[in-house]
Amino acid sequence: MKLQKFHSKFFLFVAAILFPAILLAAGTVKKSLHKSKGRQDQKIGYHDANKIFTIFYNWGGIGDWTGGRRIESGVYPRGSGHSYFAEFTPVLGAEVTDANGVVRHIFSDGLPDFGHADVSPEGKRWQFEPVAGYANPNQDRVAMSDDSISWPSHWPDKDHSWDGHWDGQYGKYARADQESYYRMDDYPNDEFQFYPDPSDSSKRGLGLEVEVRGYQWVQVAAEDILIWTYWITNKGKTAYKKMIFGMYGDADVGDDGDQRDDDSWFDKKHDIVYQWDHDDKGAWGGPTAYFGWKFLESPGNPYDGIDNDEDGMIDESQWDGIDNDGDWNPLTDDVGSDGIGPNDPGYTGPDPDGTEGNGQPDLGEPNFEYTDNDESDQIGLTSFAAATWPNIDLKDDEKVWQQTVPGSFEVPKQTTDITFLYGSGYFPLDVEQRRKFAVAMLFGDDLDDILRNAVTMQNIYNADYNFAKPPLKPHVTVVPGDHKVTLYWDKIAEQSRDPIYGYDFEGYTIYRSTDPAFLQTWVITDAYGNKTFNKPIAQFDKIDGLTGPHPIGYNGLQFNMGTDSGLRYSWTDTTVENGQTYYYAVCSYDQGYDKDFYARGISKIENLQPIIPSESSKRILVNAVGVVTGTDVNTVVVTPEAPAAGYVPPENIKTDNNLMVHNLGFATGRVTANIIDPSQLHDGWEYEINFDDSTLVLPENTRKSYSVLNKHVFTESFVGDTNWVNLRHQHLKAGSVSVTDESGMVAFSEQTDYEVNYDVGNIRILSPSGNMQKGNTYQIKYLYYPLFHSTYLNGEIFNSFFNGLQIVVKDDPLKLDHQNSGWIEGDCNYKYQIGIFKGAKNYPLDYEVRFK
Incomplete structure (x- = not known):
C-alpha cells in the first residue's frame, strides 16, 4: 500500500509598527533590575502520545537536525525511525521606529540550528528565550501534562490553589491526552536600538511574551495530528499598529538524504500547506507519507468593521x-x-x-x-514564501518582512529541498493585549487522507478541544515465567469520566509486539487501505450487549467492541519463546456512542453526538539509538525464561489446604488467595479477612461484603500541614493510627493535635500554633485494608490485586443443617418435616422446639 505523508507548513507572522509618537532618544532609556535572560532555563520536550513523535524546545523550536537530534524530529509513525522534518519555529515581527528615528522591522524566532540562527558577532542569539518558572527546575524537561515530575511546585501565572494541578488552558486539567506548556519572551533580542519599555533596558526585542501549548490525542480520528497554540502578549509600553505572526520550517519528506525531491502546495481557502516526496520513496527505500500544516486560528482584527473569517460575526x-x-x-x-x-x-x-x-x-x-x-475575527493566511534551503534567511529581518507582507504568495519550486515561511497580518497589538494563533501539524497516507485529517482537526478545534477522550490507562504489572508471561492490572480505567460522554468505559485490549512501537500489530486498514487500528492478542469487555463491530465507523472501518466476555484483570500468554523480548500494552477503550445507546441502557446520557470508540495510548520510551528508556503505566517489557534450578512455585492459599485459618464465627464458604506474582509476596506478613453481612439488620440496604486487613504495621513520614496530606494507602483501620515526631519519642493525640480521614487516607494538623507545627516532619504508623468491602461472593475473579495476591470468595447460600438437626433430648417416635417459607428472608439462627 502507498504510505504517503505530506508536510504542509503554516505560519503566521506578526508585524508590529510603533505609533509614530513613540520615538525614543538613545539616552532616555532607564536601567532596570529585571533579571537578564540566559540559556540556563532552556529545556527539551517530546510529544509522543499518538503516531507523531518529535522533539521540541521551550524557546520555540520544533525538531532539530543538529547534534544527532534528526532521528527525534518529526518521526512518523512513532517508532519507525522515519523523520519528516529538520526544524520549525514561530516567527514574530513588527514595524517600529528605533531610538535613532529609523524605521525597522524586528523579528524573533526559536530556530534550533545555531549555524543559521540570528546571532550577534559575539555569538549571542537574537532569539526567544524561555521564561523561568514554568517547569521543574531540578530536571531538564518541558512541563508535560502526563508527567507531574516535570511541573513546577507552583505555577507563576496561577494562585496556590493550582499547586499540584495541571496548568491547563481550560482549567486544572488536560483536555488532550498529552499537553505541553511553556512561556518564552524576546527580551534577549537586542540587535537593534529599540526599547519597547523605556523603564526597563533589559526588555528588548518587541517586549513580547508568548504562551505556548502543544496538544495530542490518541483517538484514531486524531492520531496523525499535533496542535500548537501561541498566545502573544505585549509586555512592553509600546503599542503596535502592524504586526505579523508566522512560522518558518524545513520539511524533508523521505528523511535526511532524500530531501531534494520534494513537492509542495498551499491552499489559501482551507489555510493548509502540504508537502510530499516526488517519487514516493524515502531514504529507507519504502513509500513516504504526506506532511503538512493547517492554520486553525490566526490573530483576529476586531477593529476594522469587517467579517474577516466570514462566520457571520x-x-x-x-x-x-x-x-x-x-x-x-x-x-x-x-x-x-x-x-x-x-x-x-x-x-x-x-x-x-x-x-x-x-x-x-x-x-x-x-x-x-x-x-x-x-x-475571534480571524485574518487567516495572508502570505506564503518558498525557497530551496537555505535561501530563506531568518537573520535578515528586512527580507523576512518583505516575504511576509500580506498578499504575497509565491508559487513554490517543485522537486527540491524546500523551506517555507508563512504569515498572517497585519493586526494591531496594544500594550498588555493578548492575541492567539494555532496551527496543526498533520500527516496522512496520501493527499485525501491528510485532507480528511485536516477536517477532523478543524472540528476538534472549533469544539474548543472537547474531543472524546479514552478512559484512563490501567496500571499493568508483568510476571515472566517459563514459556509464559502473565499480566495483571488495576481498575482505575473503569473510574474514568469523559467530559462529554460521562462514565463510558467498555473494556480492555491487550497488544503484544517484538518492536517497542507496536508497529507489528498496526495492521488493520480502513476502506482506503490506510493502517488505522492495531490488532489485539486478547480482549475483555463488559457484559452489556455491545458486541462486534461498533455501529459508527471511521473511513469504512468499525472498532471491534468484543464478545460480552466479561471483564478480567489478569491474562497469561503461553505462546512466547524463552529469551525473546516482548512488549505488551493493556489498553482501555470506551463505548463510543450511537443514537440508541441510551434506550439500550448502554449510556446514561441521551441525545449525544454519535462517535467512534476511543482507546488509550500505548508507549514504550526509546532513545535515539533504539534503547528502551522507560515505559508508560500500561506498557511493559519482558523476556520470559526458565526458573532457577530447584525453584518451587508457591501454592495458592485456600481454606481447605490448611494455609488459611478460620478463627472466628461460623462459615462454610470457600476463600482462596491466588498467588499471581510471587515476587511481590512478603515473608511473615499476615492478612485477616473480615466478613460483614448487613442484610439482616438493614433490609432496605442489604449488602454482604468482606475486607482484607494487612496486619503489618506501616510506617511513613509526612510534612505537617493544616491542609490534608495524602498518605500512601487508603482505608486505614480505625484506631490503628499513631503519630510521633521524627525521633519517635514524642507522641501526639488524635483530635487534639491531628485529624485523620481513614477512608481517603490523609492527615492534617488541627492548629498551626499547636503541638504539631506546619512544615515539620512527622512519623505515622497504621494498619490498612488493601481490599475494602468487596461484594464479589460468587467466585468472581474481579477483586483488585495486592502484594501479588488476589482474593476469591465463594459464598454458600443459607440452608438447613440436616446433619445436626434432630431430637436432642428424650425418646420420641414423632416424625418431623422442616421447610423454608419461600416468601421469607433467610436468617442464620438455630431453633429449639420443646414439647410439653
Missing part, C-alpha cells in the same frame, strides 16, 4: 466581555473560573471567587472569551 473578540456566538450554557458551563465542576476529576469545591454557579459567564469557564475558539 463582525469584529468578535475573545477579550470584549461578550459571549459573541451565544454558546455559553449555564447548565453545563457555569463551573467557575478554574474550569472544573462537581463532575470533573480534581474538583475540590466551589471557586473561592464566587464564579461557580453565579448564572453568568466568567473568564475561565467553557465557551466564553479565551476558552471559546470561535470568538
Whole structure:
C-alpha cells in the first residue's frame, strides 16, 4: 500500500509598527533590575502520545537536525525511525521606529540550528528565550501534562490553589491526552536600538511574551495530528499598529538524504500547506507519507468593521466581555473560573471567587472569551514564501518582512529541498493585549487522507478541544515465567469520566509486539487501505450487549467492541519463546456512542453526538539509538525464561489446604488467595479477612461484603500541614493510627493535635500554633485494608490485586443443617418435616422446639 505523508507548513507572522509618537532618544532609556535572560532555563520536550513523535524546545523550536537530534524530529509513525522534518519555529515581527528615528522591522524566532540562527558577532542569539518558572527546575524537561515530575511546585501565572494541578488552558486539567506548556519572551533580542519599555533596558526585542501549548490525542480520528497554540502578549509600553505572526520550517519528506525531491502546495481557502516526496520513496527505500500544516486560528482584527473569517460575526473578540456566538450554557458551563465542576476529576469545591454557579459567564469557564475558539475575527493566511534551503534567511529581518507582507504568495519550486515561511497580518497589538494563533501539524497516507485529517482537526478545534477522550490507562504489572508471561492490572480505567460522554468505559485490549512501537500489530486498514487500528492478542469487555463491530465507523472501518466476555484483570500468554523480548500494552477503550445507546441502557446520557470508540495510548520510551528508556503505566517489557534450578512455585492459599485459618464465627464458604506474582509476596506478613453481612439488620440496604486487613504495621513520614496530606494507602483501620515526631519519642493525640480521614487516607494538623507545627516532619504508623468491602461472593475473579495476591470468595447460600438437626433430648417416635417459607428472608439462627 502507498504510505504517503505530506508536510504542509503554516505560519503566521506578526508585524508590529510603533505609533509614530513613540520615538525614543538613545539616552532616555532607564536601567532596570529585571533579571537578564540566559540559556540556563532552556529545556527539551517530546510529544509522543499518538503516531507523531518529535522533539521540541521551550524557546520555540520544533525538531532539530543538529547534534544527532534528526532521528527525534518529526518521526512518523512513532517508532519507525522515519523523520519528516529538520526544524520549525514561530516567527514574530513588527514595524517600529528605533531610538535613532529609523524605521525597522524586528523579528524573533526559536530556530534550533545555531549555524543559521540570528546571532550577534559575539555569538549571542537574537532569539526567544524561555521564561523561568514554568517547569521543574531540578530536571531538564518541558512541563508535560502526563508527567507531574516535570511541573513546577507552583505555577507563576496561577494562585496556590493550582499547586499540584495541571496548568491547563481550560482549567486544572488536560483536555488532550498529552499537553505541553511553556512561556518564552524576546527580551534577549537586542540587535537593534529599540526599547519597547523605556523603564526597563533589559526588555528588548518587541517586549513580547508568548504562551505556548502543544496538544495530542490518541483517538484514531486524531492520531496523525499535533496542535500548537501561541498566545502573544505585549509586555512592553509600546503599542503596535502592524504586526505579523508566522512560522518558518524545513520539511524533508523521505528523511535526511532524500530531501531534494520534494513537492509542495498551499491552499489559501482551507489555510493548509502540504508537502510530499516526488517519487514516493524515502531514504529507507519504502513509500513516504504526506506532511503538512493547517492554520486553525490566526490573530483576529476586531477593529476594522469587517467579517474577516466570514462566520457571520463582525469584529468578535475573545477579550470584549461578550459571549459573541451565544454558546455559553449555564447548565453545563457555569463551573467557575478554574474550569472544573462537581463532575470533573480534581474538583475540590466551589471557586473561592464566587464564579461557580453565579448564572453568568466568567473568564475561565467553557465557551466564553479565551476558552471559546470561535470568538475571534480571524485574518487567516495572508502570505506564503518558498525557497530551496537555505535561501530563506531568518537573520535578515528586512527580507523576512518583505516575504511576509500580506498578499504575497509565491508559487513554490517543485522537486527540491524546500523551506517555507508563512504569515498572517497585519493586526494591531496594544500594550498588555493578548492575541492567539494555532496551527496543526498533520500527516496522512496520501493527499485525501491528510485532507480528511485536516477536517477532523478543524472540528476538534472549533469544539474548543472537547474531543472524546479514552478512559484512563490501567496500571499493568508483568510476571515472566517459563514459556509464559502473565499480566495483571488495576481498575482505575473503569473510574474514568469523559467530559462529554460521562462514565463510558467498555473494556480492555491487550497488544503484544517484538518492536517497542507496536508497529507489528498496526495492521488493520480502513476502506482506503490506510493502517488505522492495531490488532489485539486478547480482549475483555463488559457484559452489556455491545458486541462486534461498533455501529459508527471511521473511513469504512468499525472498532471491534468484543464478545460480552466479561471483564478480567489478569491474562497469561503461553505462546512466547524463552529469551525473546516482548512488549505488551493493556489498553482501555470506551463505548463510543450511537443514537440508541441510551434506550439500550448502554449510556446514561441521551441525545449525544454519535462517535467512534476511543482507546488509550500505548508507549514504550526509546532513545535515539533504539534503547528502551522507560515505559508508560500500561506498557511493559519482558523476556520470559526458565526458573532457577530447584525453584518451587508457591501454592495458592485456600481454606481447605490448611494455609488459611478460620478463627472466628461460623462459615462454610470457600476463600482462596491466588498467588499471581510471587515476587511481590512478603515473608511473615499476615492478612485477616473480615466478613460483614448487613442484610439482616438493614433490609432496605442489604449488602454482604468482606475486607482484607494487612496486619503489618506501616510506617511513613509526612510534612505537617493544616491542609490534608495524602498518605500512601487508603482505608486505614480505625484506631490503628499513631503519630510521633521524627525521633519517635514524642507522641501526639488524635483530635487534639491531628485529624485523620481513614477512608481517603490523609492527615492534617488541627492548629498551626499547636503541638504539631506546619512544615515539620512527622512519623505515622497504621494498619490498612488493601481490599475494602468487596461484594464479589460468587467466585468472581474481579477483586483488585495486592502484594501479588488476589482474593476469591465463594459464598454458600443459607440452608438447613440436616446433619445436626434432630431430637436432642428424650425418646420420641414423632416424625418431623422442616421447610423454608419461600416468601421469607433467610436468617442464620438455630431453633429449639420443646414439647410439653
